[in-house]
Amino acid sequence: MSSPWPLGVFTSVDAGLGVKLEVARDLGVPTIQIHAPHEATRTQAAADAFLKKLAEYNITLTCVFCGFEGESYADIPTVSRTVGLVPPETRVARTKETKEIADFAKLLGCQTIGMHIGFVPHDKNDPLYAEIIAITREVCDYIAKNNQQLNLETGQESADGLLQFIGDVQRDNLFINFDPANMILYGNGEPIAALRKVGKYVRSVHCKDGKWAKNPGQEWGQEVALGQGDVGMENYLRTLQEIGYTGPLTIEREIPQDPVRQKAEIGGALELLAGLKKKILG
Numbered sequence: 626m627s628s629p630w631p632l633g634v635f636t637s638v639d640a641g642l643g644v645k646l647e648v649a650r651d652l653g654v655p656t657i658q659i660h661a662p663h664e665a666t667r668t669q670a671a672a673d674a675f676l677k678k679l680a681e682y683n684i685t686l687t688c689v690f691c692g693f694e695g696e697s698y699a700d701i702p703t704v705s706r707t708v709g710l711v712p713p714e715t716r717v718a719r720t721k722e723t724k725e726i727a728d729f730a731k732l733l734g735c736q737t738i739g740m741h742i743g744f745v746p747h748d749k750n751d752p753l754y755a756e757i758i759a760i761t762r763e764v765c766d767y768i769a770k771n772n773q774q775l776n777l778e779t780g781q782e783s784a785d786g787l788l789q790f791i792g793d794v795q796r797d798n799l800f801i802n803f804d805p806a807n808m809i810l811y812g813n814g815e816p817i818a819a820l821r822k823v824g825k826y827v828r829s830v831h832c833k834d835g836k837w838a839k840n841p842g843q844e845w846g847q848e849v850a851l852g853q854g855d856v857g858m859e860n861y862l863r864t865l866q867e868i869g870y871t872g873p874l875t876i877e878r879e880i881p882q883d884p885v886r887q888k889a890e891i892g893g894a895l896e897l898l899a900g901l902k903k904k905i906l907g
C-alpha cells in the first residue's frame with residue numbers, strides 16, 4: 626500500500642464481532658481485517674468466492690484474526706478463563722485450528738494472522754508462562770512456512786509484559802496489533818505511553834475507543850464510539866506517526882447486537898479519521 630494510513634474496518638464472514646463485508650463496501654472502505662470464518666467455510670471454494678468479492682468491491686484484506694468457539698468476553702475473569710491459547714483444556718485443539726486458519730489466510734493471500742493469545746501470566750516463573758512461550762513458538766514456526774507473521778492483539782498485558790513476552794518467544798515473525806481501547810478496557814495502562822513503548826513491534830492497529838472503569842483491571846471499561854472515549858484520537862494518530870507506522874487504520878466497533886448503529890458509528894469514525902489524516906499528514 627503506497628499511501629500511508631489507508632482506512633479499514635474489522636469484518637466477519639460468519640463468526641466474530643466484525644461487520645459484514647457489504648458494510649465496508651457501502652462505506653467505501655479500502656481495507657479490511659476479517660475474523661476467521663468457521664471451519665466449514667475455510668475451503669478453497671470459499672476463499673475463491675471471497676477473493677472475487679474483494680476484487681469486485683476494490684477492498685484489500687490486511688489481516689485474518691483467529692477466534693475460537695467457547696471464547697467469551699463477558700467480563701475480565703471470563704476472558705482469562707476462555708480466550709486464546711492460554712486455557713490448557715482447549716490449547717491443543719485451538720493450536721491446530723490456528724494453523725488451519727493460517728493456511729486459509731494463505732489461500733486468501735494474507736500474510737498477517739491476528740490473535741488474542743489470552744492472559745499470559747505476569748510472573749515469568751509461573752509454569753504456564755513457559756507453556757505459552759512454547760505454543761507461541763510452535764505457531765510462529767508453522768506460519769513462517771507460509772511466509773506469515775503473527776500480530777498479538779494488545780490489552781490483556783501491560784506494555785512491559787508484552788515486550789517481555791515477545792522477547793522471550795524469540796521469533797522474528799511475532800509482532801503486535803495495537804488496540805488502544807483495550808489498554809483502557811482491561812485497565813492495563815495508558816494507551817499512548819504503551820504505544821510508544823511497544824512501537825517497534827506494531828504492524829497493525831485497531832482504531833477503537835473506550836472509557837476507563839472505576840476500578841481498572843477488576844471490571845471492564847466501556848467501549849464507545851470512536852472519538853468519544855479516553856484514547857484521544859488525534860494524539861493516537863500523531864503517536865502512530867511518531868513511531869513510523871504507515872499501515873492501515875482499522876476501525877473496530879464491537880456492537881454486533883445493533884448493526885444499524887454499528888454501521889452509522891463506523892461511518893462517523895471514518896469521517897473522524899479522514900479529517901485527522903488530512904490535518905496530520907497534510
Ligand code: MG
Binds near residue numbers: 804877
Ligand atoms: Mg481490537
